[in-house]
Amino acid sequence: MNDSEPERHRLAALLASKGVLTSPLLREALETVPCEQFLHPGVFLDEGRAWRPVTALGTASDEWLKIAYSVDTLTTQLDGHLTADQVGEPVAGVPTSSSTDPTTVVSMIEALDLTAEHRVLEIGTGTGYSTALMCHYLGEDNVTTIEVDPQVAARADAALETVGYSTWTMTGDGLLGHPRRAPYDRVIATCAVRRIPHTWIRQTRPGGVVLSTVGSWPWGTGLAKVTVGDDGTAEGAIIGRSSFMQARAQAATPVAGDLAARTAYADSERAALLSPLVLEEWMPAFLAQLAAPGAQFVRATDGDGSPLRYLFDAERESFAEFITDGESWTVRQGGSVALWDDIERSLVAWHDAGAPDIDAIRLRVTMTSHLYRIDHRSPSLRWEHRLA
Numbered sequence: 001m002n003d004s005e006p007e008r009h010r011l012a013a014l015l016a017s018k019g020v021l022t023s024p025l026l027r028e029a030l031e032t033v034p035c036e037q038f039l040h041p042g043v044f045l046d047e048g049r050a051w052r053p054v055t056a057l058g059t060a061s062d063e064w065l066k067i068a069y070s071v072d073t074l075t076t077q078l079d080g081h082l083t084a085d086q087v088g089e090p091v092a093g094v095p096t097s098s099s100t101d102p103t104t105v106v107s108m109i110e111a112l113d114l115t116a117e118h119r120v121l122e123i124g125t126g127t128g129y130s131t132a133l134m135c136h137y138l139g140e141d142n143v144t145t146i147e148v149d150p151q152v153a154a155r156a157d158a159a160l161e162t163v164g165y166s167t168w169t170m171t172g173d174g175l176l177g178h179p180r181r182a183p184y185d186r187v188i189a190t191c192a193v194r195r196i197p198h199t200w201i202r203q204t205r206p207g208g209v210v211l212s213t214v215g216s217w218p219w220g221t222g223l224a225k226v227t228v229g230d231d232g233t234a235e236g237a238i239i240g241r242s243s244f245m246q247a248r249a250q251a252a253t254p255v256a257g258d259l260a261a262r263t264a265y266a267d268s269e270r271a272a273l274l275s276p277l278v279l280e281e282w283m284p285a286f287l288a289q290l291a292a293p294g295a296q297f298v299r300a301t302d303g304d305g306s307p308l309r310y311l312f313d314a315e316r317e318s319f320a321e322f323i324t325d326g327e328s329w330t331v332r333q334g335g336s337v338a339l340w341d342d343i344e345r346s347l348v349a350w351h352d353a354g355a356p357d358i359d360a361i362r363l364r365v366t367m368t369s370h371l372y373r374i375d376h377r378s379p380s381l382r383w384e385h386r387l388a
């Protein structure tokens with residue numbers, strides 16, 4: 001287990017030099033916890049169109065340590081079941097569990113402002129590495145972690161035991177929290193959620209903090225940090241950009257089938273004031289999700305190769321289709337809501353307000369709603385999401 005000591009120290013020094021790692025206790029955890037123990041049986045490396053399986057057993061130890069201590073996210077499971085030891089060749093698939101890149105892990109733990117006696121609930125155990133870092137910091141009895149996938153949870157639990165932590169690794173849906181060990185001082189989610197479940201607020205003591213990525217697109221999502229009040233509400237802000245795989249029950253079903261048929265009958269057609277391509281940028285994508293929370297953005301090409309863009313909201317049976325002549329865009333909208341009207345209004349107001357970055361967004365969570373706002377006179381910079 002001592003073999004990786006130089007890599008651990010190198011990684012800690014790197015993160016400290018970037019200003020990501022500042023807490024001495026967390027630095028000690030990084031220098032102590034052997035990350036490679038959490039990557040068994042192996043990882044999938046991104047080769048663009050396929051995932052190349054690399055196993056601990058099938059790789060020279062120096063090469064394995066180089067991979068384990070890289071600054072990248074390492075995918076450990078595809079499609080909800082596949083691990084690297086089960087395939088010999090590169091494969092296609094969708095990542096469903098991973099060891100998050102250390103910069104993100106460390107900056108999130110730093111954002112929790114931990115003190116040694118805090119009790120933490122982690123949602124999305126994954127490999128268990130981030131759990132182990134917090135166990136080193138807080139003691140194993142102060143960390144409860146929940147993983148939805150039984151096999152992933154079992155591997156994480158075994159790795160945690162191997163490195164010496166008999167922590168509370170629970171298998172279940174983290175959206176429900178874990179009331180039996182509540183109240184917590186901190187809740188940290190390492191999967192993204194459409195909205196912060198009120199269970200997390202209820203299970204956190206007043207003054208405690210909930211930290212979670214909010215949104216449902218693969219990009220344009222934000223890290224929410226809210227402090228729980230005495231009255232069952234929580235208040236805070238989006239403190240930065242953040243991207244995580246979606247909580248399993250909330251993963252969006254890809255929009256498939258004949259898109260032309262889905263958009264054949266529009267209620268309106270007009271020139272778009274803004275190009276839909278702005279939605280490929282992070283902050284406009286985040287604002288689009290605030291303005292039209294159920295919408296998905298879809299990229300496609302026409303028969304002649306020209307780009308097409310769509311927004312679909314399955315729940316509200318609505319769509320927006322964008323067509324370009326190469327210079328400007330036309331938007332055709334149909335269904336119960338004019339998705340692009342709502343999004344465009346927010347984007348124009350945001351531009352008029354000086355295009356502030358994501359950390360200008362405040363968030364208030366109650367039992368029945370999420371209220372996002374940018375403090376400005378424009379009513380278009382407030383978005384209230386009410387629970388049905």
Ligand SMILES: C[S@@+](CC[C@H](N)C(=O)[O-])C[C@H]1O[C@@H](n2cnc3c(N)ncnc32)[C@H](O)[C@@H]1O
Nearest residue numbers: 097099100124125126130147148174190247248
């Ligand atoms: C990005 S990985 C976790 C990374 C790990 N905590 C780390 O920092 O390296 C996200 C994990 O969340 C799990 N997950 C997804 N939805 C969940 C849910 N509803 N409850 C608990 N875990 C969930 C996935 O199975 C996956 O293992």
